[in-house]
Amino acid sequence: MKSTLAQVRWVLHFKFSFEFNSIRPEVKFIDQFGIDSLELVSMIVEFEHYFGVRIELEDIEEGKIMTVQDLMDYLDFKRGKKIGKNLYPKQILYPAYLGLKPVYPSKNLFRPPIV
Numbered sequence: 860m861k862s863t864l865a866q867v868r869w870v871l872h873f874k875f876s877f878e879f880n881s882i883r884p885e886v887k888f889i890d891q892f893g894i895d896s897l898e899l900v901s902m903i904v905e906f907e908h909y910f911g912v913r914i915e916l917e918d919i920e921e922g923k924i925m926t927v928q929d930l931m932d933y934l935d936f937k938r939g940k941k942i943g944k945n946l947y948p949k950q951i952l953y954p955a956y957l958g959l960k961p962v963y964p965s966k967n968l969f970r971p972p973i974v
Contacts, residue, residue: 863931863940866909871927874905884928906930912937 868882877892888894894902903914903924912934914924924930935941 863935864927867906867927867931867934870905870909871902875902882927884926884931886927887925888927888930889925906934910934910938 864884868879871877871882872879875898881891886892888899888902899919900916903916903919906912907914914933914937918924918933924933
């Protein structure tokens with residue numbers, strides 16, 4: 860199970876080329892990332908596709924999603940998870956005791972396979 864933060868970081872880093880270490884819960888999309896409203900809508904569409912939830916434009920216009928933490932809480936709420944409890948995963952991608960090499964993010968790491 861991947862944390863919501865890890866998934867949001869993955870999308871922002873690989874799809875929108877944001878610096879991975881700069882993606883923290885307190886970061887504001889418009890102020891600190893310097894994106895405009897068109898880029899924000901594009902980003903929301905990508906998150907809808909990735910997480911399989913509908914993000915209402917009214918919620919964006921009303922300012923409910925201003926920071927990375929706001930987005931994570933919104934996605935957790937829409938997916939029926941406890942808000943604020945999904946910052947960090949309980950386990951690493953693969954347990955080290957199995958002797959497996961660590962898995963690094965690729966473009967299809969979190970997406971379900973297309974059948």
